[in-house]
Amino acid sequence: xxxxxxxxxxxxxxxxxxxxxxxxxxxxxxxxxxxxxxxxxxxxxxxxxxxxxxxxxxxxxxxxxxxxxxxxxxxxxxxxxxxxxxxxxxxxxxxxxxxxxxxxxxxxxxxxxxxxxxxxxxxxxxxxxxxxxxxxxxxxxxxxxxxxxxxxxxxxxxxxxxxxxxxxxxxxxxxxxxxxxxxxxxxxxxxxxxxxxxxxxxxxxxxxxxxxxxxxxxxxxxxxxxxxxxxxxxxxxxxxxxxxxxxxxxxxxxxxxxxxxxxxxxxxxxxxxxxxxxxxxxxxxxxxxxxxxxxxxxxxxxxxxxxxxxxxxxxxxxxxxxxxxxxxxxxxxxxxxxxxxxxxxxxxxxxxxxxxxxx
Amino acid sequence: xxxxxxxxxxxxxxxxxxxxxxxxxxxxxxxxxxxxxxxxxxxxxxxxxxxxxxxxxxxxxxxxxxxxxxxxxxxxxxxxxxxxxxxxxxxxxxxxxxxxxxxxxxxxxxxxxxxxxxxxxxxxxxxxxxxxxxxxxxxxxxxxxxxxxxxxxxxxxxxxxxxxxxxxxxxxxxxxxxxxxxxxxxxxxxxxxxxxxxxxxxxxxxxxxxxxxxxxxxxxxxxxxxxxxxxxxxxxxxxxxxxxxxxxxxxxxxxxxxxxxxxxxxxxxxxxxxxxxxxxxxxxxxxxxxxxxxxxxxxxxxxxxxxxxxxxxxxxxxxxxxxxxxxxxxxxxxxxxxxxxxxxxxxxxxxxxxxxxxxxxxxxxxxxxxxxxxxxxxx
Numbered sequence: 001x002x003x004x005x006x007x008x009x010x011x012x013x014x015x016x017x018x019x020x021x022x023x024x025x026x027x028x029x030x031x032x033x034x035x036x037x038x039x040x041x042x043x044x045x046x047x048x049x050x051x052x053x054x055x056x057x058x059x060x061x062x063x064x065x066x067x068x069x070x071x072x073x074x075x076x077x078x079x080x081x082x083x084x085x086x087x088x089x090x091x092x093x094x095x096x097x098x099x100x101x102x103x104x105x106x107x108x109x110x111x112x113x114x115x116x117x118x119x120x121x122x123x124x125x126x127x128x129x130x131x132x133x134x135x136x137x138x139x140x141x142x143x144x145x146x147x148x149x150x151x152x153x154x155x156x157x158x159x160x161x162x163x164x165x166x167x168x169x170x171x172x173x174x175x176x177x178x179x180x181x182x183x184x185x186x187x188x189x190x191x192x193x194x195x196x197x198x199x200x201x202x203x204x205x206x207x208x209x210x211x212x213x214x215x216x217x218x219x220x221x222x223x224x225x226x227x228x229x230x231x232x233x234x235x236x237x238x239x240x241x242x243x244x245x246x247x248x249x250x251x252x253x254x255x256x257x258x259x260x261x262x263x264x265x266x267x268x269x270x271x272x273x274x275x276x277x278x279x280x281x282x283x284x285x286x287x288x289x290x291x292x293x294x295x296x297x298x299x300x301x302x303x304x305x306x307x308x309x310x311x312x313x314x315x316x317x318x319x320x321x322x323x324x325x326x327x328x329x330x331x332x333x334x335x336x337x338x339x340x341x342x343x344x345x346x347x348x349x350x351x352x353x354x355x356x357x358x359x
Numbered sequence: 360x361x362x363x364x365x366x367x368x369x370x371x372x373x374x375x376x377x378x379x380x381x382x383x384x385x386x387x388x389x390x391x392x393x394x395x396x397x398x399x400x401x402x403x404x405x406x407x408x409x410x411x412x413x414x415x416x417x418x419x420x421x422x423x424x425x426x427x428x429x430x431x432x433x434x435x436x437x438x439x440x441x442x443x444x445x446x447x448x449x450x451x452x453x454x455x456x457x458x459x460x461x462x463x464x465x466x467x468x469x470x471x472x473x474x475x476x477x478x479x480x481x482x483x484x485x486x487x488x489x490x491x492x493x494x495x496x497x498x499x500x501x502x503x504x505x506x507x508x509x510x511x512x513x514x515x516x517x518x519x520x521x522x523x524x525x526x527x528x529x530x531x532x533x534x535x536x537x538x539x540x541x542x543x544x545x546x547x548x549x550x551x552x553x554x555x556x557x558x559x560x561x562x563x564x565x566x567x568x569x570x571x572x573x574x575x576x577x578x579x580x581x582x583x584x585x586x587x588x589x590x591x592x593x594x595x596x597x598x599x600x601x602x603x604x605x606x607x608x609x610x611x612x613x614x615x616x617x618x619x620x621x622x623x624x625x626x627x628x629x630x631x632x633x634x635x636x637x638x639x640x641x642x643x644x645x646x647x648x649x650x651x652x653x654x655x656x657x658x659x660x661x662x663x664x665x666x667x668x669x670x671x672x673x674x675x676x677x678x679x680x681x682x683x684x685x686x687x688x689x690x691x692x693x694x695x696x697x698x699x700x701x702x703x704x705x706x707x708x709x710x711x712x713x714x715x716x717x718x719x720x721x722x723x724x725x726x727x728x729x730x731x732x733x734x735x736x737x738x
Contacts, residue, residue: 099456112395
């Protein structure tokens with residue numbers, strides 16, 4: 001296997017269209033059966049998340065007591081994880097817009113993450129999901145700082161990328177917030193300085209609110225428990241960051257995920273777009289708890305095929321998508337989380353050096 | 360699938376648990392719950408505590424003749440009050456999807472002395488989904504979402520001395536709200552209200568007992584009930600005969616479009632159009648009036664002031680851009696939801712599935728939806 005597996009002999013146009021039509025049918029079936037149960041699911045996650053957050057904050061208010069610190073930090077970590085992954089990410093994708101509930105809607109939701117929802121929706125929903133793994137178009141392919149494919153030009157700074165990829169994990173939300181500003185778009189002339197400054201101000205306002213809450217107000221309210229409360233909040237944000245970094249990196253960077261060139265996506269049909277999404281993403285396997293805590297992004301392939309289907313349905317359609325891929329000879333990358341994680345790091349290491357290393 | 364985004368200010372009466380101190384506390388708490396609001400937590404305890412997404416709880420369901428019920432609703436913290444004659448957007452969840460319908464408020468506005476209760480009267484439309492649910496499957500305790508009261512079909516303050524009300528069928532409902540408001544306080548001396556109400560027959564005349572009782576008790580009200588089964592359809596000529604001084608009266612009319620159009624023509628001809636207030640009533644969400652031959656239709660981009668024909672297979676986004684409107688867009692293939700725009704009226708077709716959908720207020724993806732008949736977008 002090569003570092004970036006070479007394109008398989010492509011499906012004939014007719015076979016590709018068949019493959020696409022079969023995926024369209026899966027999508028239509030899910031759309032037709034969305035209903036009460038799904039609505040109950042997302043509302044339950046919301047209630048659990050807010051309950052955990054409130055419980056975590058209360059416990060951290062008396063976190064001079066070590067058991068309270070442990071319980072509070074654990075609850076807050078899980079709450080923040082749920083909020084970002086199963087709620088924020090998926091709601092901002094419009095997965096729940098069909099309910100018509102303005103409280104659970106992609107246009108009104110704001111998440112407990114530094115980057116403002118608008119900025120995220122642009123770089124993630126639009127750029128990344130449309131141009132998934134297209135070198136030169138998908139900025140998520142290495143987030144402009146990591147070299148993740150041999151087609152990306154090598155610079156000496158990439159020798160350090162294993163180090164800064166690791167350092168990025170605990171401060172991931174800051175990384176994403178700065179990344180979403182698209183400073184590179186200003187130097188490329190794709191974005192005006194004025195628009196950029198407006199976005200910086202927008203981010204600054206949200207960052208002040210976010211930091212004030214976690215690092216000033218709650219610790220102050222905790223009185224004698226101020227310091228442990230602050231530590232608990234820092235820990236919760238840090239653990240959530242490491243986890244989000246893990247899940248997201250495992251979705252596109254394991255070794256057997258393909259990249260694409262801009263020429264390959266010229267005049268791409270919907271079926272070809274599907275083919276690229278399958279080959280540009282990787283699943284990882286896990287039980288219900290892992291699924292919920294990862295926002296069902298262990299089903300990254302299904303998510304990339306159908307980014308607007310409710311996340312709780314990915315597990316149900318995954319076996320069908322996989323069988324379909326087998327039938328058409330389309331590679332379907334999946335494995336246990338640890339293996340995808342190791343494979344992802346292997347890729348970060350391999351592309352740190354200018355030579356095209358084979359495993 | 361419609362999304363209703365009411366911008367309801369907390370009204371002077373919406374302060375059962377607030378008051379100035381409590382509001383200051385909530386604002387401070389907002390620093391802690393950011394990016395959520397305290398309302399998002401309060402709403403989990405009881406939806407009625409949320410001012411951001413106003414809700415009400417049904418406290419009683421009263422039968423109101425065949426296929427009709429009156430829902431008595433206790434509004435929650437976000438309710439900002441209403442004026443007599445306005446209508447209420449009611450959000451009902453059916454199989455996970457929220458549907459909005461509007462019903463005229465039949466209760467008088469709060470006057471600070473009584474407990475806050477709203478009533479709407481819903482007549483079943485067997486072809487619909489929402490009204491049968493409200494009529495047959497709604498029990499006390501049900502939580503309904505409430506939009507802000509709307510409409511300019513209202514009783515002015517102070518009320519004019521001479522009034523004429525012309526109503527047909529469930530068109531009586533907004534006028535019922537006005538009459539109850541007048542009945543609650545002694546109206547000024549010399550007030551004279553003539554109500555001409557048309558119903559199929561006595562058995563299916565909404566509020567018949569209350570109307571006849573009120574007409575007996577209240578010296579300011581005269582009532583004429585017109586039964587179409589025996590007397591035929593109520594026409595503008597009937598109105599002229601029953602109320603010779605119609606042109607001099609401040610008039611409110613609510614009923615089928617045919618009746619309203621006829622009244623409008625007559626009042627126009629007499630130069631009295633200014634004194635005629637009409638409420639167009641729709642039991643069903645707007646359907647396309649005349650779908651174009653190929654299933655597309657004329658699309659109006661309201662804010663841009665652009666209008667263009669759109670073929671059935673062309674995304675609305677293309678149509679708008681080709682016609683010169685600057686529209687929000689993103690991936691252009693239905694993934695990113697960057698192009699969402701509120702539908703004002705009409706229906707759209709999802710070009711991926713062929714499904715025709717759309718209700719006023721629904722946010723639609725213009726890049727993957729085409730026109731299914733004439734429509735307007737708030738863009």
